[in-house]
Amino acid sequence: MPGILLGDEFPNFEADTTIGRMRFHDFLGDSWGILFSHPADFTPVCTTELGRAASLNDEFQKRGVKMIALSIDSVADHISWSKDVMAYNNDPKSDLPFPIIADHKRELSVQLGMLDPDERDKSGMPLTARCVFVIGPDKKLKLSILYPATTGRNFNELLRVIDSLQLTARKKVATPVDWVPGQKVMVVPTVPDTETAALFPSGVTTKELPSGKKYLRYTEP
Known part of the structure; x- marks a missing residue:
């Protein structure tokens, strides 16, 4: 399965997101970035993960990091589910503070090696695994972590590795x-x-x- 290795330039893909059509490098600008995928909207572990990411958004912003999520669901589903995520955070009046990419054709997921062969939707198609990509201001991949669908991530650890990456870059x-x-x-x-x-x-x-x-x-x- 195709993928991306440390030090590779991250693809400047174009995709539909909850904030409109975008090119990834334009979205990042001169910032660090975290692209993280989840298996599906309206599922329990994914809701807790994006809720935690949303609650830590200010911490990532302090470090000059932009977050963006991805799954194979539609933009409409992403927008609807985002309300559940923020309600889980007991903040139902606020919007999710980062966009979500809609990859319903799985083209980007295949390109980046993000599919989980053991987790499939009702039609038998593979879902996205819990991938994490950290991209530097030079648009190169600095860190990647791959979790199975059954294991939720630790976003405090992602803050820690960002602190390490930024320090060791200087x-x-x-x-x-x-x-x-x-x-x-x-x-x-x-x-x-x-x-x-x-x-x-x-x-x-x-x-x-x-x-x-x-x-x-x-x-x-």
Whole structure:
């Protein structure tokens, strides 16, 4: 099945959405983007997911991230279901703060490798899986995660990975396991010790290891 790999330029597809016809790169502009798919409108797990995404929209906006959802349902269904999503959030008078793409012909889902072979609609056609694509301002894919239909996503984790991606795009560091903003980061192996003082004025600490190799180097973000 076709798909897209890390570092690939994300397709500048054209699609119908709940805010009208759009070209994806025009929608993103100079922003970061998250495109995430769900199996179907008017289903339980998907409603909780989009509700959580909507409640965190301000946090994503603070990071300069635009969100857009996708499933194989029609624009009309998306608009109707959005009211349920916001009612689930106990905010029925507000609109869903991000658009949803209608991919009823599954053309985009096939192109991006988003279909779940184990989840099908009443006619036997495959539904979209719970994909997540993070796209940088350069329009290249920075992260992808694929969940089955039965497992809801953690949108707090998506905020965490956005924080990591944006930090590591600016500095020659990597974020260790379970890292959250404010914790120390790691100097990437390609930075020689002779350059660390200039790059990391707060200092670098190195953990001593049995191998004697000094690759666990920590610094402040």
